[in-house]
Amino acid sequence: MAMIWLEAVLPLGIIASMLCVMGNAQYFIHKAANGRPKHIGNDVWDVAMERRDKKIVEMLSSPSPCN
Template sequence: MAKLYLIEAVLPLGIIAAMLCVMGNAQYRIHKAVHGRPKHPGNDVWDVAMERRDKKLLEQHSASSKM
């Protein structure tokens, strides 16, 4: 009888864990499909500003090297 209680407890926990994995994976895939690259964890305002600056510098460099 004790094994029945274990199965009753483990089954819902397994379903919850599986759904958390599915949702995390879906979030990763959707973000990658929309933005073309995986999400950088811990990306704050400073990181966004540096990405914009780097993109602007690369555009300026490519424009100046074409001349």
């Protein structure tokens, strides 16, 4: 009777492991789709800076019209 709590360990272990599996699946699916890990806490400023950086990189990598 002293180890009655042992009955709850297996279901709790299954639940905890499935939560870990789901979290890792989200991480790897997002990384595979976007090529980088998800940025946690993205706000309007971060989105604007990502657009600016993307525009600068595209501008610098495009062939110059002067050549």
